[in-house]
Amino acid sequence: MNPSTSALLTDLYELTMAQAYLEQQMNQPAVFEFFVRRLPPHRNFLVAAGLEQVLDYLSTLHFSQEELAWLDQSEQFRPPLIEYLRTLRFTGDVEAMPEGTIFFPHEPILRIIAPLPQAQLVESRVMNLLNFQSMVASKAIRSVLVAGGKPLIDFGLRRAHGAEAGLLAARASYLAGFAGTATVLAGMAYGIPLYGTMAHSFVQAHQDEGLAFEHFATIQPDNAILLIDTYNTEAAADKVVALAQRLHTKGITLKGVRLDSGDLADHARNVRQILDGGGLSRVEIFASGNLDEYRLRDLIQTQAPIDSFAVGTAMTTSSDAPSLDCAYKLQEYAGRPCRKRSEGKATWPGRKQVFRSYTESGHLDYDIITTDDDQQSGHPLLQPVMKAGRRLAASPPLADVRRRVVAQLGQLPQSLGTLETAPTYDVRISMALQSLAQAVDRVSTTKGVT
């Protein structure tokens, strides 16, 4: 069983709804949009990610024989649904913001137009994919913002929420500007550069720390980064100096040392001094250990002599905001715009487009959310990516997505590009969209739904 590809990775009510729609012959085109209702605390903007996996999911969606047999014997559904699912393929259209696009609350980042049962069925997994990667990219970019260009590596697999989270967090953080990951599968799956050092267990399995260093450097002569905090960090740095001379005679040059505990700034200063004093000024210092964007900022601001950083759990889990307040909502059915008016959860109706305007200096100025048929000035952010179930273009290389992110960071108003909460970015609702909402509400009221 592969949860990442199973069509049964969905909520029960999606199947119940599909059955009801089919029996009511409600299979006209439905328009669903995915958006975030509000920014998580401490976020000034979000980064769209996960579209690639959504398109993979939609273009390969099918129910296996085993899944159909299980549904059948579960006795929760009637034969017409099972027959419908047997041949189900996604035949809809998708428009979306490209991955790596900076976005704001209420802006749809993805729209699905498909026969109602199809568009409904995919809800759970589409949300699951977009929520997670957008959340991680939006968290990771905060570390990128404060790292001053120093390389950041994803070390988060062990405390990511399961297998797919580990894999996709590597992807989302790389997309947002990390230099690479320790997760090997992300190297194979996405070509993301892999980084790693050594484990405490390697040191412990040797009876002598210095011997462990020597063995490791001899076996990894091209990439020897020695972990020096197992017992006493500064004492270990002294051993590194002594070892470096012996290694030099073998033609081996140490690449770096890694700190993983204690006061990283203090240790980094002490270790830098020891290394420099021993003629090892080119040996780099790599730091890890419960880092997040705030600790990273402190280390950078106090000019701790650290050359690169691993960021793990805090980034992979988006620890201060481990979900987005996101929704995937029906905005139009059979040509009729509609909206939900639940308290605190009302949506803007109809198919929408987002236009982004820039200042003369090229910075983001404001966005306008409007109806899809309304032309506004600015750059339209939603683009067609799938027609009738087929992708319109091959997926862009992740390197391109990274460049898009870097370019946008350069366009970010200075107030948004910090860890502090900034004044809200200007997102306007067009007159056309406001009028549509009023018209929809009038019709609803006439029909008696309130």
Place this chain on the structure above:
Amino acid sequence: MNPSTSALLTDLYELTMAQAYLEQQMNQPAVFEFFVRRLPPHRNFLVAAGLEQVLDYLSTLHFSQEELAWLDQSEQFRPPLIEYLRTLRFTGDVEAMPEGTIFFPHEPILRIIAPLPQAQLVESRVMNLLNFQSMVASKAIRSVLVAGGKPLIDFGLRRAHGAEAGLLAARASYLAGFAGTATVLAGMAYGIPLYGTMAHSFVQAHQDEGLAFEHFATIQPDNAILLIDTYNTEAAADKVVALAQRLHTKGITLKGVRLDSGDLADHARNVRQILDGGGLSRVEIFASGNLDEYRLRDLIQTQAPIDSFAVGTAMTTSSDAPSLDCAYKLQEYAGRPCRKRSEGKATWPGRKQVFRSYTESGHLDYDIITTDDDQQSGHPLLQPVMKAGRRLAASPPLADVRRRVVAQLGQLPQSLGTLETAPTYDVRISMALQSLAQAVDRVSTTKGVT
């Protein structure tokens, strides 16, 4: 590609370490233990979960041809490692606390004894599995503690961190006492009862809310729970009353209504009154919408007339503590106990056992962590579950695990069974273990590692 079963779902350094161990012929038995360093904020105890998936992983671990080919062409490793991985199977022993066991910081919940390269290689995924499910079970049980026996349903898939997180959160919360889940795949994979209602989109896709209710009830006559908050909750409840009489003539009895927004207690009282006034006192009220254990406790304490609850994002992501401060550490190699002494991250050395003592009334009294060869009074919590790579027994049915959890909740000291932070539970370190740590430190010092 299935991230849940890929042997490449590991950190790069695990492969680097394995290569180094092999080239140093360091393949003696190694003992690693998994434990949590400290309780997350607001937790008084933890619930062990994920062992089943760890044993699955260990007993099926292998590198595919495709993975080996990729490793080979990556040019990061030498041929002897690739050859070793080609035939690698896990041949070690595992001892563990049964799933559902309540545990505390520093207590190992799993021990792996295997040739060093094997025991090292599995680190990342073992941690990834135990961290996630134990974290979710330990969060979910907090809702169980305050729900007063009312059914709780997992609705968290859409904001779980990827596919496996959605699936395994359903499992971990069911294990901890939830009644079921909306995640269909968890029904197929683990036999967990499935629950679901209807979507806002179903209401919106109809031009008339009352008609949507009627269609849904007619199509789901045995399980009609109507979602009544799309436009105006109380107005929708009036429609439900009117509808119930028409349905009655068709022999259909409504099962319930669902609230999903606004002040749930207020709406529940209003809706209960409307339903009761309409002769629908047996129609249940089901509530969802950003619930966590605190909101749940408030609703229960104020006696809001709600019969069952869905808990989603807060539980699935363990929103207030989305990771455990857990570790998987080498405690013995080739018969020699060892430990890490990094600042704030020191471990207790050697193979350990945990003995649990109970009061005369059958409540948890204190635990003693000691060396594996030391006999203490109380019940030993770590039990053998795998020998030479083979499971010693079939996995217990989840129903048994649930019963174990319920039994332990009855044994929990009252102070621990609340949402407030309680005085720390008494976990003692035996004299034998303290002596071993001192002996290990003496040897290390002699050998010059500090």
